[in-house]
Every structure is written in C-alpha cells, then in structure tokens.
Amino acid sequence: MTNHVLEDRASATTTATSSDTKGGGPAARRRRSWLRRDETLGAWVLLAPYTILFLVAAAIPIGYAFAISLQKAPTLVNPNSGFGGLDSFATVVGDYRFWSTFINIFTLMAIWLPIMIVGIVALALLIHASPGRFGGAMRFVYYIPGALGGIANFVLWVYLIDPVNSPIAFLWQGMGASTYKEVITPGNMPFILTAMLFFQGIGTWIVVVNGGLNGISDEVLEAARIDGANAWQLAWHVKLPLIRPWVGYAALMNLAYGFQLFLEPYLLRQISSGSVVAEWAPTQLGYAFAFTNRNFPAAAALSIILLLITLGIGMIIVTRSGLFGDEARTRPTRAQRKERRTA
C-alpha cells in the first residue's frame, strides 16, 4: 500500500513541476495562477466539513485545555479561578499518585510490549510460511479476539478470571485465589492487563505485519531459497529485516496506546472491590481530577502532559517509520525497494 503511495506521489510531483516550469508568457502564467486560485478554493470547500470537525474535536479542545491548565484551581472560598501560571502542572506532578501511575504503565510496558511484539512477529511469520487455505484460516482465527472491542473483551475476561468457574480457574486456584479480589491484586495487574491487551490487540497487528510480508517480492524469496536458505533462515535473515518498518510501527503504536490505557484498569478496579487503586493509570488520574476532585485545571494539565508524550511518539511514527509515504522520510521503504531490485 505504501509503495503505491510513494510511487504515485513521485509521479504526481513530476507532472506538477513539469507543467509549472514549461514555457508560457505572462498571459499563460496569469491563467495558471487563476487556475491555482480556483483549485485552492475548491480544495478548501471540499475540506470545510473536515476542517470544522478537526477544530471542534481536536484543535479547540487542545487550545481550551491549555488555557484552562494555566488557571488557578477554584476553591470553596474562591470559586473564581484566575491566571495561575504553571501552578496546575506543579499540582499534577507533585500529586502523590502521579509518578506511581507512570511507574504502573512502565511496568506494564516492560512485560506487555516484548510479548506483544514477539507474538505479532512470530504469528505473522508462521502465517506467511503457511500459504493456502490453512494460513488464511489461521489468520482469520487469530483476528477473531480483536473483533471483541473494549467492553466486550473485558466481560470475556471477567469470565476468564473468575476463580471458581473459569476454564482457567486452576491457574487462579494454584495461586491460592478464590475470589475476584484475590485474583486482581496490585502485583497481578500488569500480568492480567498484558493478557487482556494481547488477546484483544494481536489480531489486527498480525494482519498489518502480514500485509508487510505480502509486499516482499517472490524473486527475493526465490533467490534465498535457491541459495539454500531453509524456512527458519528465510524468516530470520530475509523476511524479518524487510518488515522492520511494520514492526517498528506496531511497537510505537502500542507504546502510545499504553499511555492512554483506561477502560481495563478502570473496570478491573470496579470488579476487584477496591483491591487495586482507582488511579492506576495516568488517564484514570486525569479522570479523578475532573470528576472526583472537580479540579479542571489539574485535569487539563495532566491531559496536556499525556498529549505531549503521545504527540512525541506520534511524530516519530509519522516521520520515521517510513510507512506514511507523503510526509515521511522514505528511507526504509526506499532501501527495501533497492534490495528488491538488486536481489
């Protein structure tokens, strides 16, 4: 898909520049600039609905949150909040729960991300090594849990972590747990969340990475086979390096996803009768600031912090992964094409 974009883009720019530079007196130039004005106007008319939504759902909320984050928190004595500078950011960072939410997320990432990435790559390679109906069927089966979005996946896990009736109850009983409260402990949280996120997320990413694998040309694989590579060497030395951009993309997207985790820890708290804290993840802390403390400046400040983190990760994804043809640095894809050509 991305190669298409790149090549298309390349041809698009050449036609554009050639028609721009090709001859023409002042009259022709005037006509062209008039045409360009028409094109610009048309573009913005077509973009109008999207631009409005972009403003309403992204730009204005961000700007507004930033403005609010710079206000003083209202108190009972003084309900009128005025300009407070960076006070709210100090409140958030100084909150006793702030660092623990990030430690929780990093602990989860340390366990979940490696398992996730290895799982995605291994299953995608296994599927790619199984052409025909069997591989297709397996890809479909691996995708099914991903179709259970959000709350459905959670209720499924409510069933699975039931220490009495779950099909994997022996696991929980082996740990000495006989109630939900004893299964969902702070120490178990990263592992339960890892299982939930893995189950829900892996299918989609297998399809994405598999798309990357399908982009490897037959000639490359054939050449490696003729050189005597076995299935394992083929996967490790040929396929894996070629799908690096997709693996990097998956890793970064999942990393960004980790910072916005909300539903799972929020609901696990609900079914654990309070054995895990209400502010396990940063988003939950933001939710608490907004809805429990009604401290909107602090909630806004925390949102801005999370926004900057995910924005940073997003910038890396868009500009460095090589998967977004238009704006991206195209190095990985170009290298890939070169490799293909020389192979």
Add this chain to the structure above:
Amino acid sequence: MTRVSDVPRVVGSHRWNAGRIARIVVMVVIAAGFILPIVGFIALAFGSQENIESGASGFLNLGGMSWENVVYSWNQITGFGPGDGGLFQQWMINSAIVSVGGAALALVAGIPAGYAFARLRFRFRKAFLMATLLAMVMPNTVLVIPIFLEVNAVNAVGQLWPVAVIMGFYPFGVYLAYIHFMTTMPHELVEAARIDGLSELRTFFEIALPISKQAIALVAFFSFVANWTNFFLPLALLTSSQQNKTISIGIQELIGASPLFNATVAAGLDVKLYLPQLALATVISMVPLLAMFIGAQRFLVRGQTIGAVKG
C-alpha cells in the same frame, strides 16, 4: 526444517517433516487458545447461574445451554432500570444513534477531504495532512478530558449529539480516502476534467465520488466499529444521564449492579445479573458489529488485497 530447500518450487508439495508438523501444531494450539475462551463465553450466555455453580454445565459450559436460560436472562437484562426497566434497549438505540451519526459525519467530512489531500494543490496542504496523520496515530482517549471541558463549557454534557459530532472526527477515514484516491484516481484524470472546464467541486462529485464505493464502505465500517466500542468518550460525556448512556458504558453499569461485584446495589434490584446475564448482554451488544462485518466483508477482503499488492 529443510522443507523449502529440499523441494524447490514444487507447489502444493506435502512433505510431512518435523518442521512442518511443528509449525502446524503450534499454530493450531494457539488458535485453540484464542477460540476456546470465546466459545465458552458464548455458551455462558446460554447458561444459567445455578448450573454453573453446581458444576452441571461441564467443560466450557457447553452442557448447560438452553433457550429458556436465554429468555430468563433477557428478562433480567431488559428488566434493569427504573420502573419496568428497558434501559438496555434504550442504550442499544443510543449506541446506534451516535455510531451511525458519527459514521455519517466521518463520511461526509472524510471522503472529500481525502480527495483534496490526494489530488489538489493548496497552501498548508502538507501541514494539514501531517496534523491529520498525527491525530490518526494518537490514541483518542488522550483528548477525552479536553473534549469534556469543551462540551461542559457549552452545557451539552449528558446529550447525545456532541458525542456523535466528536465521533465524526475520524482522521483514519481521511487517510483511507486519501490512499484510495492516490491509488485509483490518476492525476491525469483530474487534469482532463479541468481542461474540459469542470469546476473542482464538479470534478469531485461527478468523477471522484462515483469511483469511491470501496473507500466509502471501509470508512463507514471502521468508523462505525470504533464508535460502537468507544468507551471513554461516552463515559466522560454521558455518565450523568442514565437514559442517554451508550451500550458500552451501559454494560459497565450492569457489571456494577451484579451481586458478584456489588452486593449492596444488587440487593436493591428486582433483577439478578450474574455472569450468564452479563455474557448475554455482551453478546447481544456485539450483534450490530457482526452484521456490519458481514455487510462490509466483500469490501474488507478487497481492501486487503489492495493493501497486499506488490509495489
């Protein structure tokens, strides 16, 4: 392990060596690990709490399934709420309203925007496209609190329409449309239309739009699914109004009313919501997604092949 090098280019050769068997066994075992919990969960929706507690349901509850159980559980779920209940149905309707509304907006905004990004030249094109890509890869819950503050400022918290409007902002849809026009509509076609004197708008409506069925189906499908399963946005905007909840946060309320997790709340209710009832509510809530999936399957498969075309 030496399967491929031993038999080069023999398509469909079935040599059962150790490597091949190991690969197939591993893949089937993993598939079972993915499927069995879901089978057990669906069977649970057809089960009853008594059978499960007494262990009469057997492995994965497959032995305890009956239609009477479903009828009983359905009455429990739909009996939830003030008076005669009926909140569950209302939540499903609300989800349908915001999901369809959001998907319709995503289409109206996304398809022309994708076309403009792909085929027109204008100032700030690159910057705007970049912002769209960024918004696409960023997790959407990061913006929920800022959006709540905005909606709160216009006193619209608890109403459905702001949820649908926010859901209508779907940068991934713009990206899909952008890729679609990049790959299916050559630049020359736009130039030709211009030379024929067509305005930019007519070029879009008369030439680009008729060939974008595929993009429309994909954007509608993905945005509907994302809207239906969205949790944090309705939680922040709709929790204050029980009647206006969507199904995702409604199921959360059902969990909170289960005697398994909150004996105090559950004791005050006429209905009993144990795991079979929660599972049935969840399975029913997935039906619209299944219907959409079946409806869009044709396009999804084709979309995948487009993605897989070698560059």
